[in-house]
Structures are given as C-alpha cells and as structure tokens.
Amino acid sequence: MDFPPETGLSTDELFARTLQGDEDDEGAWRAIWQLQHRGGEDVFQRAAAWLQSSSPKERGRGANVLSQLEFRNRTPERVARFADALLPALAKEQDVAVLEAMAAALGHLGDSRAVPALLPLQNHPDAHVRFGVVMGLSQHRDAQALKALIHLSRDPDEIVREWATFTLGSQAREVDTPELREALVDRLSETHPKIRGEALLGLALRKDARVLEPLRRVLEGPQITTLDVEAAQALEDVSLLPLLLLHREDCDEEDHEFLAILFEAIHALESLSR
Numbered sequence: 001m002d003f004p005p006e007t008g009l010s011t012d013e014l015f016a017r018t019l020q021g022d023e024d025d026e027g028a029w030r031a032i033w034q035l036q037h038r039g040g041e042d043v044f045q046r047a048a049a050w051l052q053s054s055s056p057k058e059r060g061r062g063a064n065v066l067s068q069l070e071f072r073n074r075t076p077e078r079v080a081r082f083a084d085a086l087l088p089a090l091a092k093e094q095d096v097a098v099l100e101a102m103a104a105a106l107g108h109l110g111d112s113r114a115v116p117a118l119l120p121l122q123n124h125p126d127a128h129v130r131f132g133v134v135m136g137l138s139q140h141r142d143a144q145a146l147k148a149l150i151h152l153s154r155d156p157d158e159i160v161r162e163w164a165t166f167t168l169g170s171q172a173r174e175v176d177t178p179e180l181r182e183a184l185v186d187r188l189s190e191t192h193p194k195i196r197g198e199a200l201l202g203l204a205l206r207k208d209a210r211v212l213e214p215l216r217r218v219l220e221g222p223q224i225t226t227l228d229v230e231a232a233q234a235l236e237d238v239s240l241l242p243l244l245l246l247h248r249e250d251c252d253e254e255d256h257e258f259l260a261i262l263f264e265a266i267h268a269l270e271s272l273s274r
Contacts, residue, residue, distance in 0.1 A: 067105035103132030169202020197227025
C-alpha cells in the first residue's frame with residue numbers, strides 16, 4: 001500500500017508544508033489532513049499559537065488545522081478547547097481569507113458560541129467572509145442562526161446564496177417554519193440551476209404544495225439536475241412520473257450518477273402509483 005509522502009514527516013515539517021503554495025495547494029492540504037489525523041497536545045498548541053501569528057497565512061492555516069483536529073475521536077471537551085482558541089482570534093481578525101478560514105473552522109466544530117460571534121460578519125463587504133459565515137452557521141438550528149442563513153440565502157453572491165439555500169433546504173430539513181419556507185420560495189425564481197434546485201428540494205422535503213408547478217415546469221424543460229429529480233421523489237406526487245420517464249429516454253447513458261438517481265425516483269413514484 002502506498003502512503004502519502006506526508007505520513008513520515010515530523011510535526012515541524014508538516015506545519016512548514018502547510019504554508020507552501022497558494023490557499024488551495026494540494027500538498028499543503030495533505031499536510032493539514034495529516035496534522036488533523038495525528039492530533040495530540042503538540043499539534044493543538046502549535047495551531048493555537050499560529051492563530052496569534054503576525055502572518056495571515058499562518059493564522060489561516062492554524063484555523064484550518066483546528067477545524068477538524070482529532071476528527072476521528074473528538075470529545076466535547078476538546079471541541080470546546082479548540083473553540084476557546086478560535087473565538088477570541090476571530091473577534092480581532094481583519095484579513096478576509098483568515099476570517100473565512102476561522103468561520104469555516106467554527107462550523108466544523110459546531111460550538112454554539114460561534115453563532116453570536118459570526119452574526120456581525122453576515123453583512124461583511126467580502127463575499128468570501130459571508131460564505132465562511134454560512135459554513136460557520138451550518139450546524140446550528142437556533143432562531144438567530146436560521147435568521148442569518150435566511151438573510152444569506154438572499155445574498156448578491158451566487159455561491160453564498162447557493163450554500164445558504166442548501167443549508168436551509170436539505171441540511172436543516174428537520175426545521176420547518178413559515179419564514180424558512182418563504183426563503184425557499186423566494187429562490188424558485190433563480191436562473192442558477194443549483195440554487196433553484198436546492199429550493200425545489202427543500203420545499204419538496206417539507207411537502208409544500210407551492211413547489212409542484214414550479215417543479216413541473218423545470219421537469220418539462222430539456223435540462224434537469226439531480227436536485228430536480230430528488231425533489232420529484234421527495235414530493236411524492238405521481239403526476240410527475242411521466243416527466244421523469246421522458247428524461248430516462250433522453251438522458252446521457254454515460255452519466256451514471258444521474259441515471260442512478262433518476263431510476264431511484266422513478267421506482268419510488270411507480271411504487272406509489274400502484
């Protein structure tokens with residue numbers, strides 16, 4: 001079995017490697033993953049110390065490491081300790097990339113104290129920071145977090161809107177309020193197929209009758225996404241079955257993922273129609 005080259009590196013060498021290249025450098029992220037997997041007090045202390053560095057890149061990488069440190073077996077006490085390091089650092093941070101990394105890290109940790117800490121950033125002028133806020137709030141279901149996510153689902157940036165809508169529609173499917181449903185209805189007019197699809201699916205999961213006709217219009221078109229098909233299955237309205245059958249005849253046989261989802265939806269609606 002071949003092991004990644006980072007496996008045999010020391011902790012010092014791994015931290016140094018996290019700084020190589022740009023923010024998306026594969027080698028840097030492999031080093032981050034290795035540190036997260038390795039865990040231990042030394043890794044924690046070094047990552048926490050980097051949060052106070054004069055180097056924005058070190059502060060961001062410190063947050064990246066803490067985000068999923070000891071992800072295989074994290075105790076609530078350890079999670080709280082990681083958040084203890086991140087929260088005061090977030091409060092004084094100004095760098096856009098670091099703010100995004102810290103917000104996303106808090107999202108991975110799921111500490112409830114992140115909600116009031118992130119709310120002031122929901123109107124930050126940089127879309128990357130607002131995206132980080134969506135990530136940071138994604139695990140939380142309290143009223144403040146949901147209100148902020150609803151606000152961000154109307155963001156001018158497409159990526160922010162998409163992920164906020166996804167969080168509200170699918171990730172928070174156990175939540176069902178009039179305000180959340182209205183936010184999803186607002187996104188039905190999107191021209192961006194993923195955002196519209198997330199809204200369709202979120203409403204279908206909640207069996208909201210207002211989604212039927214918009215979903216039918218989408219399914220009558222030539223191009224549909226897996227989200228549209230999943231919405232048809234979730235809504236459980238057998239009147240949509242003929243439209244799915246038409247797409248089965250016309251779809252690309254090389255798109256195995258789409259075919260699997262389409263066949264599952266067809267089977268589910270056929271079972272309901274018997």
